[in-house]
Amino acid sequence: MNMPPLLRDIEFAVDLSFVNAKGWILDLLSHIVPDWVVVFASIVISGVAILVLGPVIMMYLTLLERKLIGRIQNRYGPNRVGIWGLLQPIADGIKMFTKEDIVPVYADKVIHCLAPIVIVIPALMVFLVVPFGERMTAVNLNIGLLYFIAVSSITTIPIFMGSWGSRNKYSLLGGMRTAAQMISYEVPMTLSVVPVIMMSQSLSTNKIVLSQSGSYDMNWFIFTPWGIVGFIIFFLCAVAECNRPPFDLPEAESEIIAGFHTEYSGMKFALFYMAEYMNAFTLCGIAATLFLGGWQGPFLPSWIWFLGKTFVLICVMIWFRGTFPRFRVDQLMGFAWKFLLPLTLINILVAGLCHFISEKTGWIYSFIIFSISFWVLVRLNRPWMPEKRHYPLAN
Amino acid sequence: MIIPLAHILIFSLLLFATGLYGVLVRRNIIGILISIELMLNAANINLIAFSKSTSLSPETGQIFAIFVLAIAATTAAVGLAIVLALYRVRKTVYTDEVHLLKW
Amino acid sequence: MDMLSLIIKFGIYGTMALALIAAIAVVTLRNLFHSALCLAAVLIATAMIYAAFHADFLAAAQILLYVGAVMTLIIFAIMLTEQLGSKTIRQTNRQNLAALAGLLVFVVILGRVIFKTPWPVTEKALASKVTVMELGKAFMGPYVFPFEVISIILIAALLGAVVIAKKDR
């Protein structure tokens, strides 16, 4: 980049401020304590940062969501606690802490209590590989992306635990719906990532981001034919994975009260809530990493770029919630298996094609292929209507 | 190798024996399937341990372990499908209640 | 031996112990759902052991496949078949003592064999660290045929499972 040296220095300084801070602390520590303590300190610092970040993100995402939804629905949203309602999350937290913790009589108590704790763990663990900025990945795993997918797939088990442990039919139904939905959408999500792995030739999130640099750091994968389709599929699957509208069947209030966390209250409910918002955040972050160039971008510091992209995506999710009605169960599953899955497979082929031909012809071919396959898939999925149901009482 | 190979082998042996105990003793067919997964895991641990210590080409053990993983997945899928079909027909999932071949 | 590797070593032993305890819980717990959760614990512990042996890919695949998919399937099956009030039903059959005795003999014999065998440990293997790319090349190279076969088996299992579990119309 052609920038004045001073500006660049400043940018570097700002860009790497967190990294430098950590390095400075570790440097200080290395004079006092043995090496292995320094290693631990490094882990602890990153871990504490993440552990602090998680709840903060959750708290302010709820505020953001409430505000945005309020605007979408022509109201103000929370504006009483603090300036612009900024203290609202803290008030909510206090309320959650002080609420009575109810455990149903017939519940499987151990599992019932374990579930909200367990669900937070993978949600926090995936933060490890999210590249917040240049050199700001907590652990630069060489299988980072796979790690992300694997760990986020654990989330079904605590949901099962919660739903089973509550001994409540709505919980059980909600849990089974969740599991089915998450398993189904994991498949197209994983497959939509494959072209990215193919192109960057790495599973490391860091390297994936680096492979999207270029002129003005704008050589993002979303600017390729397979990238835009992959991004759309990935984002839809991400919305489904964190059970947000319009894919919020597992906690559809009008059908099964609140799904798997029907019987939870107080802090345990807050943990579920936290896990959900953290998942939303990490998924948006990974989507930004994979397709939107992660922290790559001109002029601004890298972590601002990353957080900016992520928050844009989160706002889109909230916008979805304010806009779309809920799917039906059969539509949901059919959409994953009969529409997204074939489309991801076609997308992988198109990515291979684009790799071997020039960019312009690649666009033309991809457009043709995607149009045809989209049309065919829509035609094939036309009969989404379920069979006619019989209501014995109505007769 | 951080820990001696024999220790890992003993660990996997114990894991295998535990799984085998489950297979021999559990009445619930799903319990048996779970125990079978344990046994497969023990075998996988052995594969990885050997690939890390004695193998000539280091990726062989991992590849075999991945194959075992795939087979385990198919086992689980087909086995559980059979269990569901059985449950639908006989309303039971206990092995000693399914004894059509008994005298 | 430095502190770090000591910690790692004890970490591995701890993981092993955890896995064994969880495994025993898997086969002895009366509640099948609990044993399924314990199985998940065993699997995650095993994945950690894999990671300790520098088999990163395998560890991730283990979690993705086993914990993500197989466990979900098993829990689904449990939920579909288990009657919730079935606590009083005996969960083991009458041959547990015989099985236990046989297994003791088995463990003793194989343990003897394991300890008596001089396992050859090559330095080359110890030093090697298999990357995902090497794994992929091995899959597409010498192991391409078994790879294709396993894909066919997976498809067959998929179809078979669907056909078996489908309700008769």
Add this chain to the structure above:
Amino acid sequence: MVTSDQIILVPLLPFIAFAVNLLAGRWLKHRAAWLSVAASTIACFIAIPVCWAVFQGNHFANQGTWLMLGQTPLKFGYVMDPLSSSLLFMVTIVGTLIQIYAMGYMHGDPRYSRFFAYVSLFMSAMLTLSISDNYLLFFMSWEIMGLCSYLLIGFYFEKDSAAKAGFKAFLTTRVGDVGFLIGFLTLFSAIGTLNFSEMNALMANAHHAGAPLHAGLLSLAALLIFCGTIGKSAQFPLHVWLPDAMEGPTPVSALIHAATMVAAGVFLVARSFSLFMIVPNVLPVVTVIGTITAFMAAFIALTQTDIKRILAYSTISQLGYMVTALGLSGLGAGTFHLITHAFFKALLFMAAGSVIHGTHVQDIREMGGLFKKMPHTATTFIIASLALAGIPPLSGFWSKDEILLSAFASGHKIVFMILLLTAFMTAFYMFRLIFLTFFGQPRNLKVHAHESPAVMTAPLWALAFGSIVIGFPGSPFMHHWFQKFMAHMVHHPEYEPSAFVMACSVAAAVCGISLAGVIYLKKIRWAQKTAETFSFLYRLSLNKCYFDELYSRCIVKPFQSLGRFLFGFDARIVDGAVNGTGHATLFISAVKGWIDKYIVDGLVNFTGTLTHFLNSIVKRLQTGFVQNYLLIVFIGILVFLVWELKII
């Protein structure tokens, strides 16, 4: 571009038409006729050039082995010699015209397509017969024709008389057919071949050498083959089926029972002529049979009143003429009359059919004065009748003259006289028919006659033209080309034409016509008076010489009583034996049942009980409990492990 093998298509095309009509007739409906007619027409256009080539003096033959009888190959093939080409020529033309006519005649029939299917099958068989080069193929097509004849006579099987007539025709001809079968098998055993040309060559050799081989056997064979002719060509004494065969549709009568199938009998004799020539004492039999038939049939025809029956008896009479000619070694004369007769008799039948179609009655006493109403039909009918009566220069005159000539010249004066008398009677009954039908006043006012459609009258005119001109090839104007043409076949005596014979023939015909005219146009009561005067002869004629009664009394009744006797025998003795066996079996089986129940079953049950007892001990191994089996397998593995590792 005459390639001889295309002749195979000639029988094949009608056969395809038959198959299609049979299978798809329900769907084809009236289009079935088009198919059949098209097949016949194409066959005609294929056949005529080949026939023309044969008329030019060529000779075609081809054959292929069908199967091996021991060492003897059985060969099927076709032969195109003068005889077969003349017949083929006649059959294709007449057959096609009759089918066109049938399209009009059968219009609106519920079994329209089936009719044409049968007709096509018949055409196929007849054409195969015409060109076949051996007795076996000849016989096969002969039998198929018999089948078609049966099916078509009984075409209106709802009518009891039609069904019975078909039955009668089939059974009666069967007598002759069995004779024919045995005859050609005898011939096969005598000369070792069924092929016509090989047989002709053998016979010619024998003739020249002067020493007939197996004279007795060959005579027997010839007589038996002639049996076939008697049956098929309705000769005395098996002629009784032909008048009854008139129950069938009129085109069938024209095609099968006048022009083609009945002529096949004569054709058979012509085909086997070399055989008949060489064996002694057979030709006289042929002559006698033919003469008797000719005279008797003409005599019966004098008094019949059903228009089709008169024509049927006329047919029998004319067939008798042909057989007589052949018996008098007149191969050319017989064959010539066969061809000409086919034309004018088919025409007569079709015209009669047209009359029936127009009036819906068959009794000539109810007709009268139809000439004005049906001019085309009447004119063509009169032309055909003149030809039949032997008025020069129509075709019948030339052929009949040839026959009379051969009788006269060979010195059989009695035969000549009888034939002359027959010719007189022929002219008489034909014109009795004409005058009663077409002239005078209408006798039944209920009959509203109308002319038939063009699809029926056009073939009539075509055949009328044929009836006029077809005689010329055998006339002195063309120097008896036909007879010379036939003489290529087999050596037979030739006679110089005689003006006396011609004069006699013409005189007989003119006398017959005049007499008929006088009686039936002016003095109708003369007929009554004659009948009263010669009441015996009248009744004899009217009742068809009592043949049916005779056969009924002599053959049918005895067989029926024999059947009744055998039935009684069956009911009493055979059934008694069977029932007795049954009772005995019952008794024995009761004994065996006791043994089975208490001894054999006891043993079996004992074995079962023993097995049950033993397995109640052993079966405890099979717990039906999977994990139990697994445990045992596991322990087995442990034992092997201990054994292999030598721990203990």
